[in-house]
Amino acid sequence: MRYISNTPAQQREMLEIIGASSIEDLLVRIPPKARLSRPLALPPAMAEMDLVRHLRRLSAENAGADDYACFLGGGAYDHAVPSPINHLVSRGEFFTAYTPYQPEASQGTLRTIYEYQSMIAELCGMEVANASIYDGASSLAEAVLMAHAVTGRDGIVLSRSVNPLYHQVVETYCEGPNLRLRSAPLADGLTDPDALRKIVTGATAGVVVQYPNFFGCLDDVKAVAEIAHAVGALLIVVADPVNLGLLTPPGALGADIVVGEGQGLGVPLSFGGPNLGVFATRQDLVRRMPGRLAGATVDVDGARGFVLTLQTREQHIRREKATSNICTNVALCALMATIYLAIMGRRGLRRVGELSVAKAHYAAAEFAKVPGVRLRFGAPFFKEFTLQLPKSPERVVRRLMKHKILGGVPLKAFDRQYKDCLLVAVTEKRTRDEIDAYAAALAAAVA
Amino acid sequence: MPRARPAYDKLIFELSSPGRFAYSLPECDVPEGDPAALLPKAHLRETPPALPEVSEVDVIRHYSRLSLMNYGVDTHVYPLGSCTMKYNPKINEDMARLAGFARLHPLTPEGASQGALRLMHELSRDLAEISGMDEVSLQPAAGAQGELTGVLMIRAYHLARGERRSKVLIPDSAHGTNPASTALAGYSVVQLKSDDNGEVDLGDLERHLDADVAAFMITQPNTLGLFESRIHQITEQCHARGVQVYMDGANFNAILGITRPGDLGFDVCHFNLHKTFTTPHGGGGPGAGPVGIKSHLAPFLPAPVVVADGKGFRLDWSRPQSIGKLQAFWGNFGMLVRAYAYIRTMGPDGLRSVSENAVLNANYVLRRLEAHYDRSAPGPCMHECVLSARRQKRLGITATDIAKRLLDLGFYAPSVYFPLIVEEALMIEPTETESKEALDEFCDAMIQIAREAESNPQVIKDAPVTTPVRRLDQTLAARQPRLRWTPGVRP
Numbered sequence: 042m043r044y045i046s047n048t049p050a051q052q053r054e055m056l057e058i059i060g061a062s063s064i065e066d067l068l069v070r071i072p073p074k075a076r077l078s079r080p081l082a083l084p085p086a087m088a089e090m091d092l093v094r095h096l097r098r099l100s101a102e103n104a105g106a107d108d109y110a111c112f113l114g115g116g117a118y119d120h121a122v123p124s125p126i127n128h129l130v131s132r133g134e135f136f137t138a139y140t141p142y143q144p145e146a147s148q149g150t151l152r153t154i155y156e157y158q159s160m161i162a163e164l165c166g167m168e169v170a171n172a173s174i175y176d177g178a179s180s181l182a183e184a185v186l187m188a189h190a191v192t193g194r195d196g197i198v199l200s201r202s203v204n205p206l207y208h209q210v211v212e213t214y215c216e217g218p219n220l221r222l223r224s225a226p227l228a229d230g231l232t233d234p235d236a237l238r239k240i241v242t243g244a245t246a247g248v249v250v251q252y253p254n255f256f257g258c259l260d261d262v263k264a265v266a267e268i269a270h271a272v273g274a275l276l277i278v279v280a281d282p283v284n285l286g287l288l289t290p291p292g293a294l295g296a297d298i299v300v301g302e303g304q305g306l307g308v309p310l311s312f313g314g315p316n317l318g319v320f321a322t323r324q325d326l327v328r329r330m331p332g333r334l335a336g337a338t339v340d341v342d343g344a345r346g347f348v349l350t351l352q353t354r355e356q357h358i359r360r361e362k363a364t365s366n367i368c369t370n371v372a373l374c375a376l377m378a379t380i381y382l383a384i385m386g387r388r389g390l391r392r393v394g395e396l397s398v399a400k401a402h403y404a405a406a407e408f409a410k411v412p413g414v415r416l417r418f419g420a421p422f423f424k425e426f427t428l429q430l431p432k433s434p435e436r437v438v439r440r441l442m443k444h445k446i447l448g449g450v451p452l453k454a455f456d457r458q459y460k461d462c463l464l465v466a467v468t469e470k471r472t473r474d475e476i477d478a479y480a481a482a483l484a485a486a487v488a
Numbered sequence: 489m490p491r492a493r494p495a496y497d498k499l500i501f502e503l504s505s506p507g508r509f510a511y512s513l514p515e516c517d518v519p520e521g522d523p524a525a526l527l528p529k530a531h532l533r534e535t536p537p538a539l540p541e542v543s544e545v546d547v548i549r550h551y552s553r554l555s556l557m558n559y560g561v562d563t564h565v566y567p568l569g570s571c572t573m574k575y576n577p578k579i580n581e582d583m584a585r586l587a588g589f590a591r592l593h594p595l596t597p598e599g600a601s602q603g604a605l606r607l608m609h610e611l612s613r614d615l616a617e618i619s620g621m622d623e624v625s626l627q628p629a630a631g632a633q634g635e636l637t638g639v640l641m642i643r644a645y646h647l648a649r650g651e652r653r654s655k656v657l658i659p660d661s662a663h664g665t666n667p668a669s670t671a672l673a674g675y676s677v678v679q680l681k682s683d684d685n686g687e688v689d690l691g692d693l694e695r696h697l698d699a700d701v702a703a704f705m706i707t708q709p710n711t712l713g714l715f716e717s718r719i720h721q722i723t724e725q726c727h728a729r730g731v732q733v734y735m736d737g738a739n740f741n742a743i744l745g746i747t748r749p750g751d752l753g754f755d756v757c758h759f760n761l762h763k764t765f766t767t768p769h770g771g772g773g774p775g776a777g778p779v780g781i782k783s784h785l786a787p788f789l790p791a792p793v794v795v796a797d798g799k800g801f802r803l804d805w806s807r808p809q810s811i812g813k814l815q816a817f818w819g820n821f822g823m824l825v826r827a828y829a830y831i832r833t834m835g836p837d838g839l840r841s842v843s844e845n846a847v848l849n850a851n852y853v854l855r856r857l858e859a860h861y862d863r864s865a866p867g868p869c870m871h872e873c874v875l876s877a878r879r880q881k882r883l884g885i886t887a888t889d890i891a892k893r894l895l896d897l898g899f900y901a902p903s904v905y906f907p908l909i910v911e912e913a914l915m916i917e918p919t920e921t922e923s924k925e926a927l928d929e930f931c932d933a934m935i936q937i938a939r940e941a942e943s944n945p946q947v948i949k950d951a952p953v954t955t956p957v958r959r960l961d962q963t964l965a966a967r968q969p970r971l972r973w974t975p976g977v978r979p
Contacts, residue, residue, distance in 0.1 A: 042834075042838055042841050043833065043834075043838075044574075044575055044577060044766075044833075044834075044842075044920075044921055045841060045842065045845050045920050045921065046921060046922065046923030046924075046926075047845060047848070047849075047923055047924055051923070051924045052845075052848060054924070055848055055849075055852045055924055056848070058852065058855055058856070059848075059851050059852060059855045059868075060855070061851070061868070064844045064847060064848055066868070067847050067848065067851050067868040068715075068746065068847065068868075069867075069868065070714065070715040070717045070867065070868070070870075071715050071717065071746065071747055072717055072720070074720060075719060075720065075747045075751065075752055076746065076747055077620075077745060077746060077747055077748055077751065080745065080836045080837065080840070081617055081618060081744075081745045081836035081839060081840070082617050082836070083614055083617060083618070083831065083835060083836045083839070084832065084835065085835045085836070086832075086833060086834055086835030086837070086838050087832045087833060087835070089579055089833070092579065092583070092829060092832055092833055093579070093582070093583070095832070096583045096586060096607075096825070096828075096829065097586060098603070099588070099603035099604070099606060099607055100586035100587065100588030100589050100603055101588055101603065102588065102601075102602045102603030102604075102606070103588040103589065103592045103596065103600065103601045103602070103603045103604050104592070104596055104597075104600035104601065105587045105588045105589075105590075105591035105592045106591040106592070106593060107587040107591045108587070111593055113593040113595050113596065115595050116594075116595075116816050116817075117593055117594050117595070117817070119593065121513075123510075123511065123512070125510075125544060125547055125548055127585075128548075129547075129548065129551045129552065129555070131581065132551075132552065132555040133560050133561070133562025133563060134555035134556060134557075134558040134559075134560045134562065134563060135551075135555050135558060135560070135770070135771055136560065136562070136576070136768045136770060136771075137560035137561035137562045137563075137566075137573075137576055137768055137769065138558045138559060138560040138561075138566075138769065138770075138771045139566070139568060139571055139573060139769040139771065139772060140769075140771070140772040141771070141772070142568070142901075142903070143559075143891060143892075143895060143900065143901050144957075144960050145892065145895055145952050145955040145956070145957055145958065145959065145960065146558065146559040146564075146895045146900060146901075146952075146955055147557075147558055147559070147771075148554070148557035148558070148955075148956045148957055149554040149555050149556065149557035149558035149771075150558055150771035150772065152499065152554050152557070153551070153554060153771075154772075155499070155971075155972070155973070155979075156499055156500050156501070156973070158971055158972050159499075159501070159972040159973040159974075160537075160539060162971075162972050163537050163538050163539065163972075164537050164539075168972075169971045169972060170971075170972070172772070173773075175629035175630065175633065175773075175774070175815055175820075176629065176815045176816055176817075177816060178813070178815050178816035179629065179633070179814065179815050186672075204816065206813065206816045206817070207816060209812050209813040210812070210813045210814060210815060210816065212812050213640065213790075213811055213812035213813055213814060214672075216640060216643070216673070216674065216811070216812070217640070217643075217671075217672050217673040217674030217675075218672075218674060219674065259527065259528075259531050263530075285533070285537065286533070286536070286537060286539075287523060287532065287533060288531055288532070288533060289530065289531055289532060289533050289534075290533065290537075302816070309585075309590040309591065309822065310590065310591055310592055310593050310594070311584075311589065311590050311592065311821050311822040312589065312592045312593075312594050312596075312601065312604050312817070312818065312821035312822075313593075313594025313595075313816065313817025313818050313819075313821060314594075314629065314774075314815065314817055314818065314819055314820040314821050314822065314823075315629070315773075315774030315776075315820040315821075315822055315823060316815070316816070316817075327969065327971070333772065334969075334971055335971070336965040336966075336969050336970055336971050337965070337970040337971075337979035338960050338961045338962070338964045338965035338970075339960070339961055339964065340957040340958040340959060340960050340961070341958050341959050341961075342958055344497070344957050344958070345497055345957075345978075345979070346956075346957035346960045347960075348960050348962055348965045350962070350965040350966050350969060350971075351966055351969060352966075353966075355664075356632070356664040356665050356667075356668035357663075357664040357665075357906075358664070359664075359668075360664045360667040360668060360677075361667035361668055361670065361671035361677040362671070363664070363668045363671075365668070365672075366632045366633075366635065366636060366665055366668035366669040366671075366672050367630075367632055367633075368630065368631065368632045368663075368664075368665050369630040369631065369632070369760075369762065369769075369772060369773040369774075369775040370630070370772055370773045370774075371629075371770075371772075371773045371774040372770050372771040372772030372773050372774075373768070373770030373771060373772075373773065373774060374770075374773075374774055376770075376771065379500075380547060380551060382539055383500045383510070383539070383540055383542055383547050383550075383551075384510040384511055384544065384547055385510075385511050385539065386508075386509055386510065386511065386539050386540055386541045386542065387536040387537055387538065387539045387540075387541060388509060388511075388536065388541070389509060389510075389511030389513065390537065390539060391533075391536055392511070392513050393513065394523075395516075395520075395523055396513065396514075396516055398523055398526055398527065399516055399518055399519070399520045399521065399523075399526070400516075400518050402521075402526050403518035403519060421526075421527055421528055421531065423527070423531075438597060439597070442597070442600060447593065447596060447600075450595045454805075469513065469514075472517055473517040473518050476518070
């Protein structure tokens, strides 16, 4: 059997040494009544070439971003992935290792985590970042729980500017600790400070705002920070780190915790997972932080080395009193992001932002020239914007598919008041030709 | 053979040279303009982030060198108990990288992602068959999130019946995630004592089962590597009191095709696809933690659920009693592709053979080492064995010392000090993918260490000496946390 090394002769030899006559003898503790008396009802084993044929067929049924010009966003983005990433993360020494429980034999992983923490903290404008959480949404949920733990308060205020899918995940995580969740409304695509001020109270543990927000617009984070801090609540900012080469880091705007989806940093789209939950905070809150942390230290000879540290926060030590239940996180995705950021460097990441902004603004201007099509909000936006269409967005999306364009995310499923809206993302990968083709196809589709 | 210590001690930041770069980006093909003209100045970063400036060659060489400072399954026997560090087939990687999977956006219209949805639907049916459960959610990102999902479903079930139960029972031998996930779901945790064999003490269980208990959460086989043989009694006893029974599936590699949690009376179980189903551990994830449930819990499944109707596959969001979502999208799809490829490669006989050989290998190691280390329980084990170094401890050699010496001898270490109920625990899980030859080499090394403990303990206490660094000062790291690189400061 493939992937099983022992031959039948070796199996017999091993049984003899064990003193058993068959493998059945080793299963004596499983009572007969507990045994499955038939083979599992699964398809028979496939040879490699048959498996490849089968999976290629399934793969071909999907409209991937190689075959379509992808203008989809809403929390996952078609940013370019430099070639070295896949080559390096495929090295078995990274790929097939586990959590660095034995640091002396895991310095490769530990160093990359340390580099990752450094880069993420720097981008977010925060003092410390952890080794990663599952994805942006669960990172936000962890941040909300942390705000509750830090302040001892039960109220959480989420701006409607936050991705509704994230909102749903936060709701799930708030069920156990029984936190009270309130939504703050928007005014023209931005968090409304006056409305927010009425909702945020002395019982508020954390205020959450997304930057740029779900609709693509740039909220006034500083104003939200002032409202949160005035009552002693923490400000949690959801940010996409790939934008932070160009955008003001949330730390400089008053964030106490920055979370976000790091998929744009070289992680494949992969139908939404695995992703990369980014989590950064202030140094004085580090002992309340969820997730793993790598730290620098020295070995017995005084040589520099790295270990997992502050583990007394974690479940394997603290059990039910841990800051989080997280164990396995997404180290390999964090490694992809680390390599991505090393490749992009201080200038490249800024350039990714500049190109995305330029192309998004060109696209928005071209699309808004189509009769009946307008930008839904007047606020400044970054690489994503919301169109209002004169025809059903679902129908327009289907028409665009015929031109090999994934035209955007219809917002009806997220919020019925935006049922005539389409969320469009433009990364540095989109070309003028693709944008012009989109504009032409859009004009035909709404005519 | 142990390798020589590579003399590499750089962080990527320390390779930085102003003006060097590795990126390749196109000229802007639209009217560019100044970002400051498109965006208000307040939104623009004042100074560029302090990221490294390195060439592509720098990047390749740096991370290749760092990789050489790791042990992995591809390079070493990795007998880390409870983690199932088996071989990760390369074809799975090729399949997960097919463009229609790897380059598929999660919000692609359903009609244009039928292949992905079909794969998810088939995988959930396969896992249901393997576990004897009725339905499986693929959404949880890892085992711990699977636990949270399962316990939240149990909570929703009780609440839907108008019952406010407040406690969950968990044995003292459990993984730390069990109490942590349970507490996160709003329950208080009551720890049950295991009996001398690490099994559930039925009398103690009976005493704790009251109308306030929502669930009993156990690992099967348990963390001592033993099958709980009275499992039917346990599940019946719990069900008689309206208590749901949760199985931590960390040890699923022992039971494929042999027995099924659903048939044992479990109401919920999670899978760790990165353990049993060969998705790579990646240095600490990503994993995937699907959850199987019996039909009475189906209304509470995380939304959306992948369903098949006559026309194809779709995401069903209309789940009014759902516990909600666990991550933004549908699950760690890339890991699901790998697990699917593995199940299709193995087929039903292959999967059963996996568990049989995992059990055979663990018992072989147990047999070869039992004269040299204390056993934690009598009789045959399942897929892993737990030994105690209490004999060596009397000679001044701890489980940690043994782990470090193994690194010098060319092996990753077993899990140590877990389960907590075994003194100086060494938890060894060889997995089915190791050959007898590899196991013999590992056992020889363990026996050598047992002898060294008597004859030459210093060589163990000095270990490791062949790794890139020697024993590290954990106390210093925790007392003076240095958690990031800062320009001009050498950490």
